[in-house]
Amino acid sequence: MNEKKSGLSRVFDTPNHKAFIAFLTAGDPDADSTVKFILEMEKAGVDLVEIGIPFSDPTAEGVVIQEADLRSLRGGMTTDGVFEIVRKVRESSDLPLVFMTYLNPVFHYGYDRFFGKCRELGVDGIIIPDLPFEEKGEVEEPAAAHGVEVISMVAPTSEDRIQAIAGQAKGFLYVVSSMGVTGVRKEIKTDLTSIVASIRKATDIPCAIGFGISTPQQAAKMAEISDGAIVGSAIVRIIAGKGADAAPEIGEYVASMKAAVAGVP
Amino acid sequence: MSRGRYGIHGGQYISETLMNELIRLEECYEYYKKDPEFQEELRKLLNDYAGRPSLLYYAEKMTRDLGGAKIYLKREDLNHTGSHKINNVLGQALLAKKMGKTRLIAETGAGQHGVATATVAALFGMECEIFMGKEDTDRQALNVYRMELLGAKVHPVTSGTQTLKDAVNETMREWSNRVNDTHYVLGSVMGPHPFPMIVRDFQSVIGREAREQILKAEGRLPAAVIACVGGGSNAMGSFHPFLEDKDVALIGCEAAGKGLDTPYHAATIAKGSLGVFHGMKSYFCQNEYGQIAPVYSISAGLDYPGIGPEHAYLHDIGRARYVPVTDDEAVDAFEYLARTEGIICAIESAHAVAHARKIAGQYGPDECMIITLSGRGDKDVAAIARYKGVDLHE
Numbered sequence: 001m002n003e004k005k006s007g008l009s010r011v012f013d014t015p016n017h018k019a020f021i022a023f024l025t026a027g028d029p030d031a032d033s034t035v036k037f038i039l040e041m042e043k044a045g046v047d048l049v050e051i052g053i054p055f056s057d058p059t060a061e062g063v064v065i066q067e068a069d070l071r072s073l074r075g076g077m078t079t080d081g082v083f084e085i086v087r088k089v090r091e092s093s094d095l096p097l098v099f100m101t102y103l104n105p106v107f108h109y110g111y112d113r114f115f116g117k118c119r120e121l122g123v124d125g126i127i128i129p130d131l132p133f134e135e136k137g138e139v140e141e142p143a144a145a146h147g148v149e150v151i152s153m154v155a156p157t158s159e160d161r162i163q164a165i166a167g168q169a170k171g172f173l174y175v176v177s178s179m180g181v182t183g184v185r186k187e188i189k190t191d192l193t194s195i196v197a198s199i200r201k202a203t204d205i206p207c208a209i210g211f212g213i214s215t216p217q218q219a220a221k222m223a224e225i226s227d228g229a230i231v232g233s234a235i236v237r238i239i240a241g242k243g244a245d246a247a248p249e250i251g252e253y254v255a256s257m258k259a260a261v262a263g264v265p
Numbered sequence: 266m267s268r269g270r271y272g273i274h275g276g277q278y279i280s281e282t283l284m285n286e287l288i289r290l291e292e293c294y295e296y297y298k299k300d301p302e303f304q305e306e307l308r309k310l311l312n313d314y315a316g317r318p319s320l321l322y323y324a325e326k327m328t329r330d331l332g333g334a335k336i337y338l339k340r341e342d343l344n345h346t347g348s349h350k351i352n353n354v355l356g357q358a359l360l361a362k363k364m365g366k367t368r369l370i371a372e373t374g375a376g377q378h379g380v381a382t383a384t385v386a387a388l389f390g391m392e393c394e395i396f397m398g399k400e401d402t403d404r405q406a407l408n409v410y411r412m413e414l415l416g417a418k419v420h421p422v423t424s425g426t427q428t429l430k431d432a433v434n435e436t437m438r439e440w441s442n443r444v445n446d447t448h449y450v451l452g453s454v455m456g457p458h459p460f461p462m463i464v465r466d467f468q469s470v471i472g473r474e475a476r477e478q479i480l481k482a483e484g485r486l487p488a489a490v491i492a493c494v495g496g497g498s499n500a501m502g503s504f505h506p507f508l509e510d511k512d513v514a515l516i517g518c519e520a521a522g523k524g525l526d527t528p529y530h531a532a533t534i535a536k537g538s539l540g541v542f543h544g545m546k547s548y549f550c551q552n553e554y555g556q557i558a559p560v561y562s563i564s565a566g567l568d569y570p571g572i573g574p575e576h577a578y579l580h581d582i583g584r585a586r587y588v589p590v591t592d593d594e595a596v597d598a599f600e601y602l603a604r605t606e607g608i609i610c611a612i613e614s615a616h617a618v619a620h621a622r623k624i625a626g627q628y629g630p631d632e633c634m635i636i637t638l639s640g641r642g643d644k645d646v647a648a649i650a651r652y653k654g655v656d657l658h659e
Contacts, residue, residue, distance in 0.1 A: 063424075078554045
């Protein structure tokens with residue numbers, strides 16, 4: 001592995017470089033496929049992969065990712081299984097990685113044990129949608145002890161909370177584009193420009209926009225406003241359709257999204 | 266540490282999208298709690314519309330039969346809509362109206378909370394959508410029709426195990442999708458702060474009345490207060506006004522389904538472990554990796570893998586005791602109460618009756634105990650018939 005520039009900062013470190021961040025659910029449809037998909041995404045130019053640790057009750061997810069979680073769990077995926085996937089990826093790649101999951105699997109694994117594994121495997125951060133600003137202390141401390149950053153989220157309803165959240169944000173800020181849950185949307189109506197402007201008042205930390213993005217046009221627009229675009233459901237949908245054979249299509253899709261984002265000045 | 270803690274339990278483990286709404290809800294609640302006009306309006310609704318105070322009935326035949334403590338039944342089954350759920354719904358809906366909300370959404374298990382919410386939405390002229398596990402819409406078809414009759418839209422939830430926990434998931438998703446004009450009427454003492462506090466306060470009318478009524482009837486406090494526990498709202502409402510009365514045993518009865526030695530139960534305290542789910546830290550039925558376990562109970566209302574955070578705390582400090590009651594014991598108690606006292610109680614409440622039958626004999630005849638009958642059993646008659654192998658044609 002390369003000498004790391006403080007973890008996640010290398011995702012956004014090139015001046016004027018906009019990031020394309022991809023999500024997938026670990027173990028959907030199986031562990032080997034997840035390893036293959038991540039390496040394929042790397043080849044296609046992805047800047048960061050969010051690996052979803054499946055949870056039985058993902059309350060912030062739309063139907064597409066809910067079903068991926070259930071497929072993965074039915075296939076026997078566990079938290080240890082996800083670490084094993086990362087270990088295999090790390091045999092040939094030093095691609096920046098973060099986890100995305102709900103608090104309970106992390107809590108149950110034991111914070112110290114979980115983040116110790118993250119450090120060992122070079123997972124630089126974690127996104128936990130059911131861990132708001134008020135509760136992050138109990139996770140942030142053990143995570144920081146292992147050099148893992150807990151990524152904060154800002155939502156369309158955050159309003160007066162933005163300053164506090166952004167002021168303490170680590171790694172990058174995940175800006176939730178829309179109300180509701182994850183999933184492809186035809187149109188993103190939130191005034192993201194003004195949300196990003198409020199964030200900028202409080203911090204220089206990069207921010208990337210996720211929720212609802214599926215087309216290169218949308219991704220480019222989000223990258224224009226922020227430092228990157230995050231795409232989940234659109235990729236998981238490809239996997240749902242193609243199963244273990246999804247790699248080529250994922251590669252094509254990621255390449256097209258990366259090109260759209262990279263074209264943004 | 267965040268707000269809304271009960272020992273290590275509780276908190277606000279919820280998406281950022283909902284945080285400002287929860288903060289607003291808490292502020293409004295704190296304001297109206299102290300507003301005499303609001304309290305008077307709520308009191309009127311509880312008395313004139315829901316039929317409070319509910320009776321504390323001395324079950325003389327049952328007392329004689331069990332040969333121990335005098336048995337009193339707190340008759341929440343006699344409330345309008347047939348359960349204790351209306352206490353909380355009237356409170357929350359009134360609060361929602363004051364907050365300018367025009368639409369109510371709610372989860373429901375057995376359908377009792379859904380029916381109560383649909384009822385109050387009709388009364389207040391508010392829009393109403395209810396989320397109910399597909400499996401529960403099948404087991405409780407009559408309640409689905411009842412909600413529709415009241416003008417609510419019922420969404421059968423087909424994700425996950427298609428029961429109460431999935432209904433909560435889906436209602437949370439809907440709330441985060443549309444929060445401006447919508448209030449989520451959470452039905453139990455669970456979820457993120459301030460819900461466990463708000464629901465407990467609105468349900469405490471049960472225990473406040475019962476305490477006054479028993480003092481009047483017996484001139485003394487009961488040796489025990491017994492109630493069934495799923496999320497735990499009727500139990501918390503029954504227990505809370507007795508918390509400082511250290512000699513009153515507080516006993517919650519959780520669903521042991523087909524037995525604690527099988528995977529088919531919903532006994533959170535007996536078999537669960539500490540976790541974070543549905544916005545709160547508490548005890549949950551879950552596997553070694555923190556995946557929420559599919560739970561089971563004959564009673565749709567107790568078929569929930571968690572328990573309210575304040576119950577978890579009362580368990581930790583030993584102030585309340587939680588005991589498992591199986592399907593078989595509950596069905597026995599359901600029939601027993603019908604034949605002994607002429608009261609068909611909800612199968613949920615029958616869990617409390619079952620435990621009372623076990624322990625009544627341990628007390629002397631000068632002592633008394635209160636069993637909260639959280640609801641009436643009309644909704645369960647068909648399911649009990651099926652359980653007993655009786656073929657019914659409606």
